[in-house]
Every structure is written in structure tokens, then in C-alpha cells.
Amino acid sequence: MRAQKKILLGLFSLCALNINGAEYKEGTYIGKANGYKGDIKVEVQLTKNKIKNISVISNGDTPIISDAPIRIIPKKILEIQGLGIDSVAGATGTSKGIIRAVSNAIKIGKGNIKDLRKIKEVKKEFSNKIIKHENDVVVIGAGGAGLIAAIEAKNNGANVVVIEKMEFPGGNTLISGGEYAAPENWIQNQKGLSDSKETFYKDIIKGGDNESDIKLAKVLAENALNGALWLRDSINVTFENRQMFFGGHSVERSLVPEGASGVELIKKLMKKAQELGIEVHLGTNGIELIRENNRVIGVKAKTETALHEYIAKNGVIIASGGFGSNLEMRKKYNSKMDEKILSTNTKGITGDGIILGENIGADTVDMEYIQTYPVCDPVNGSLLYTGDVRLAGSAILVNKEGKRFVEELERRDVISFAITEQTDGVGYLVWDQKQLDDTGVKKHHKEEYEGLIKRGILVKVNTLDEGAKHFNIDAKELKNSVEKYNGYTKTGKDLEFEKRGGLITLETPPYYILKVAPAIHHTMGGLVIDEKARVLDKKGKVIKGLYAAGEVTGDIHGKNRLGSNAIADITVFGRIAGKNIVLEK
Known part of the structure; x- marks a missing residue:
């Protein structure tokens, strides 16, 4: 039965190829695409009428989670000689990224991507x-x-x-x-x-x-x-x-x-x-x-x-x-x-x-x-580790009006609720270059950091005015909030929110502003x-x-x-x- 199933799968693939007239320019091609957090690069080897081999040669997505689609997706594409592949549950971003990267490589090899997407994977039989x-x-x-x-x-x-x-x-x-x-x-x-x-x-x-x-x-x-x-x-x-x-x-x-x-x-x-x-x-x-x-x-x-x-x-x-x-x-x-x-x-x-x-x-x-985490991606809800600068003492959280509205080291539920009460239900985390360097956030979470910059959710600016303009924040009040906070760092006492931990001055440009919103985190x-x-x-x-x-x-x-x-x-x-x-x- 197993051998018969393999033969039928092979016949399906060959028939699909013949129907769609699949033909490639023989060679090995590199394809790139965006994954969930970072870029994915694949190497695809084509013969005249077959996708012979697929290798993922670099991957910027979360290790272990992305290992599953790296293991599964290329294998399925090779089995059916097509691109009609379901994503791996829980790793959709990486799955789609691999498929897009393979598609881009095949395009270079003159393959017909539209026809290849019509070839769907065959669901496995279930045994009771x-x-x-x-x-x-x-x-x-x-x-x-x-x-x-x-x-x-x-x-x-x-x-x-x-x-x-x-x-x-x-x-x-x-x-x-x-x-x-x-x-x-x-x-x-x-x-x-x-x-x-x-x-x-x-x-x-x-x-x-x-x-x-x-x-x-x-x-x-x-x-x-x-x-x-x-x-x-x-x-x-x-x-x-x-x-x-x-x-x-x-x-x-x-x-x-x-x-x-x-x-x-x-x-x-x-x-x-x-x-x-x-x-x-x-x-x-x-x-x-x-x-x-x-x-x-x-x-x-x-x-x-x-x-x-x-x-x-x-x-x-x-x-x-x-x-x-x-x-x-x-x-x-x-x-x-x-x-x-x-x-x-x-x-x-x-x-x-x-x-x-x-x-x-x-x-x-x-x-x-049910607990929400305050510093999350306002588009997809993912927890933002770039925002961990908040935990190091210097970053401040402001609203659209440029004003601080909560202690940055308060409980998660308190900060989350405070953010939801602000204009548009979002907050803006502000820090400087020294704090970025001291925390190592960019080094540890490079793919996330670069992705946020690319999407405009995080901006790197020489002046606070530039950052305020990008997010339409009140620039005058933002500068005033930073100035007051810097004053608190000199006395070691936050007169507005009694912030715990060390207070570190925000005065080393460039500055960074990250748009954040709460998302469900822990039950x-x-x-x-x-x-x-x-x-x-x-x-x-x-x-x-x-x-x-x-x-x-x-x-x-x-x-x-x-x-x-x-x-x-x-x-x-x-x-x-x-x-x-x-x-x-």
C-alpha cells in the first residue's frame, strides 16, 4: 500500500508537470524573501523539467520554530514538484517566506510560478x-x-x-x-x-x-x-x-x-x-x-x-x-x-x-x-524585545501628546491599561544611543530591530523633532518631557512617577522612538x-x-x-x- 501510494504521488507530480508544461533553465539559483522576522535565502537546483533540490542557506527567523518549516516545506515542494504547500502551523511567516524565496529562485530559472502554485500537496491518509x-x-x-x-x-x-x-x-x-x-x-x-x-x-x-x-x-x-x-x-x-x-x-x-x-x-x-x-x-x-x-x-x-x-x-x-x-x-x-x-x-x-x-x-x-504585555508590535501583537531598553532605566514612555503617563517600571497590567487609555491606544518608547549600546538590544535582537526600522514602527533620528514628526507626536511636549526626565536623573528622584531603578540621562543622539501597544501575554x-x-x-x-x-x-x-x-x-x-x-x- 505504501509503495502504491508513492507511485501514485509520483504519477500525480509527473502529470501535473506535463499538464503545465513545466520547463526550466537548468542550473542552481538563489532566491530571497522576507520571513517572519528576518530574511530567508534559499538555493534551488533545477534540471530541464524538475526541481531537483532545495536548501535553505540562511534564515533570520526565530531558531527552533523556523527549523520546522525549513525541515518540512522544501521536502513537500520536492515531493509534489509544485508550490501549493500549506504553511506549518505556528510558523506561518517562515513557511511563506521559504515558499516565496523558492518561487523567486524558480523565476530566475524561467519557471512558471502561476502554474506551479496550482499543484497542491496531497493530504495523507488517516488510519483509525x-x-x-x-x-x-x-x-x-x-x-x-x-x-x-x-x-x-x-x-x-x-x-x-x-x-x-x-x-x-x-x-x-x-x-x-x-x-x-x-x-x-x-x-x-x-x-x-x-x-x-x-x-x-x-x-x-x-x-x-x-x-x-x-x-x-x-x-x-x-x-x-x-x-x-x-x-x-x-x-x-x-x-x-x-x-x-x-x-x-x-x-x-x-x-x-x-x-x-x-x-x-x-x-x-x-x-x-x-x-x-x-x-x-x-x-x-x-x-x-x-x-x-x-x-x-x-x-x-x-x-x-x-x-x-x-x-x-x-x-x-x-x-x-x-x-x-x-x-x-x-x-x-x-x-x-x-x-x-x-x-x-x-x-x-x-x-x-x-x-x-x-x-x-x-x-x-x-x-x-489574563495579563497583557505593554510593549508589543501594534500590528501583529508580537512581544518586542527591542523595547527591553525600558527595563534598563533610561527609556521613557510618552503618548501622542508627548507626555509621560505612567511609571515605566510599573506592573505590566498597570502600564498596559494606561496605554489603552491614551490617544489611539498606543504609546511611544523613547531612548538614546547610549542606552541602545549599553543594553545590547540591537546585538541580541538584530533581526527584530532591523525589521521594525524597515516598517517604520521604530525610528532612528538625530533630533526629537524628527521622531515626533514621523509619528505625529507633539514635538514641544516631547522635548519638555525629556528635559524634565533628564533633570530627575541629576537628583535621582522622579517627581512625576517615582520610577524605580536607576535614572539615566537621555542626551546622546541619535534618538530612538518605538510605537507600542499591549497584547495578551499570560493567562x-x-x-x-x-x-x-x-x-x-x-x-x-x-x-x-x-x-x-x-x-x-x-x-x-x-x-x-x-x-x-x-x-x-x-x-x-x-x-x-x-x-x-x-x-x-
Whole structure:
């Protein structure tokens, strides 16, 4: 049957070529196109009547996410000898960029692009035969929490498999800045900064408006430093020799991974998982938890071509993330979070794990608390890492009228709400060349930076008047705001908004102005767990064999999560879940 399917596919391709009279100028051609964040360059080898080979030779998009379309799209084009290819879910920008780049190369080779687009990929046949797998532990979700839980379970002697519905691992961790809040960390010690686990705990509680489960918040605060050390020393995550001061924290305590990106975390976690022999099954969507004798013993899953049953002797860990990309679910719990608000989340963050738990009686909490991130792309909602200059102390946030309107290091929800109240629902982040150089933002996020400049969302100007003109900001008030702020830096006290952190003068041209808007970033609600990461039912009883970690859980951050607490959260509770599912009886 498989051989017959290959023959039919080959006949389809040849027939399509003959019908469209495909003919090329033989040779090897380079094609370029824009991807999601950066440029993509491909090399296409053509014979007289065939696309012989496709290689992606450079790619400016997010690593790991873009690896999936790089692996899949060229292969599909070669299989059908056409361009009618579906994008890889969650990596649409890169997928389309590759297709455009291939098209541009074929154009140089005199190919008929219009006809090639008519040749569509053949959908694979679906089999209802159930494929069975047996393991000690099954983890749902290959994001940060899932991979950490899997590694800890493996380190404690379990045979572990991870299933992930997307064609790439990483979840929201991958596209995050990867910063990690840890009290009493090594950078604080170098700088002589005073901090404590108790201070961190109080910040978590205060930042969540006293709505957190105090027991869970205490677990996070007490274990955050050990989690950071584990990532550094056992997973080999490289942290830079600097910290960030995130809004809502009372002290600078947020460690920064190499490249200021979650890519460093996922890259090292995947490497460790592979070293330990942990299988990660991509494109595999968990659809139902399996129970036997009142205990969770596995999960039913679905791929593009088959049904699967993953039986787990010890149980299942749900680590599938929140529901920031599920519009209907957002509106169900908070009507304000509708289609008017964009999302920073990856496409796969749709609340699947929460629904799986609810279907067997798991309790949920805090579902109405949905956080927006203030510094996002006003067009597509993506989180803007170029805007991290705000966290270094000098950048100011102004409105169309050129006036500051909120403390730049306030909580995310407070800044986001303040921005929505301004003219056009946007704000403008302003900084200078010295701060750009000191933060290394341009170096770490080069593709994003250049893309924003090209699109006019970020401008580099010699004078504030030029920047004001580009965005139609009141130039007089903008200059006045900068002048007042510079005055505050000399006394060290912000008389308007009592800004935390160091105040650094804005006086080294060129200047930069970035247009920003809030977008949905984190859902605080989710499955109810206890301090051992066990999922609880509506009566507060443990559901045997079911654990959860990461954004799929609730009640840790209350109404609002402080910046850089998410990576601490997934590390602390991912490790707890991975250990306890093996050792708890």
C-alpha cells in the first residue's frame, strides 16, 4: 500500500508537470524573501523539467520554530514538484517566506510560478488503527515546563516520552526573553545587592494583588534560586553577566540567558533530553486522558495520520501552557480580552491541557485573570524585545501628546491599561544611543530591530523633532518631557512617577522612538495544583496519577504575574512534578 501510494504521488507530480508544461533553465539559483522576522535565502537546483533540490542557506527567523518549516516545506515542494504547500502551523511567516524565496529562485530559472502554485500537496491518509506506546511517564507539552519535568522524571529513574502538538518544541518559553527571577543569585552577590526569598515572596503576593495561593507562592520563592542553579549547572544554560529590573519587583533580580532569549533555554533543554534518551513526539496532540481504577494511566493522542495511546505506569504530567491564543476561551472567562486585542503567544497555546483536566473533574482557578504585555508590535501583537531598553532605566514612555503617563517600571497590567487609555491606544518608547549600546538590544535582537526600522514602527533620528514628526507626536511636549526626565536623573528622584531603578540621562543622539501597544501575554488561571504539583478535583482531592506545571496551572501569580517569574515558575514546578510523579505512590 505504501509503495502504491508513492507511485501514485509520483504519477500525480509527473502529470501535473506535463499538464503545465513545466520547463526550466537548468542550473542552481538563489532566491530571497522576507520571513517572519528576518530574511530567508534559499538555493534551488533545477534540471530541464524538475526541481531537483532545495536548501535553505540562511534564515533570520526565530531558531527552533523556523527549523520546522525549513525541515518540512522544501521536502513537500520536492515531493509534489509544485508550490501549493500549506504553511506549518505556528510558523506561518517562515513557511511563506521559504515558499516565496523558492518561487523567486524558480523565476530566475524561467519557471512558471502561476502554474506551479496550482499543484497542491496531497493530504495523507488517516488510519483509525491505534498505535500503542508504554512508558512510565507521559508529559503533554514540549515547552519549558514539559521538558524540565521530563528531564527530572528521567533523572529519577523513569522511562519518559513527551508529546507536543506543534511541529516544533518550545511553547511560549521559546519566544520569551527567558529572564529568570531569582533572589540571592550570583549576580546580586557580585553587585552587593540585598535580597531574600522572603522579599521575593512578598513581591509575588503584592504583585498578584494578594490573590495567590500563599503556599504555592512560598514554594516558588523558596526554590527559585535552586532552579536557576540547576539550569546553569545541570542543563548548561548560559546566563549573561547582567540582570534586568522588571516592573513590580522591589529589587533587581532577573537573570538573563545568553542572547536574552528563551531559545537558549529550549536549545539546552532539548539537548539534555536527547542525551538522556527522552523521546519527543512532535505533531502529536493529546485529546483525552485515560483512567483506570480512579487513576490517570495515560493519554490518547492524534497525529496527522493515526491515533495513539500512550500508557504511563506512573501517570501523566500536563505542561501544555495557557490559553492566550484561544479567542473563544479568553472571551468566555474575560469578555474584555476579545478579538480587538492581539496576542504574543505562539499559535499552539490554546488551553488544551486545561480542558483535558476539566474533562475528568479537575478544578480550575483564576481563569478571568489574563495579563497583557505593554510593549508589543501594534500590528501583529508580537512581544518586542527591542523595547527591553525600558527595563534598563533610561527609556521613557510618552503618548501622542508627548507626555509621560505612567511609571515605566510599573506592573505590566498597570502600564498596559494606561496605554489603552491614551490617544489611539498606543504609546511611544523613547531612548538614546547610549542606552541602545549599553543594553545590547540591537546585538541580541538584530533581526527584530532591523525589521521594525524597515516598517517604520521604530525610528532612528538625530533630533526629537524628527521622531515626533514621523509619528505625529507633539514635538514641544516631547522635548519638555525629556528635559524634565533628564533633570530627575541629576537628583535621582522622579517627581512625576517615582520610577524605580536607576535614572539615566537621555542626551546622546541619535534618538530612538518605538510605537507600542499591549497584547495578551499570560493567562494566570488554570488547573488547581498543590505544593507537590498534583492536580486537584473540585472537592480539593488529589487526582491520582495526574500532575501539572507551568502556565497550565493557576493560583501561583494571583491577578498578575511579575515579569521574569514565569521561567522561575516552570522550572520550580516542572522539577517538582517530574520528581514527584516518580517518587510519590
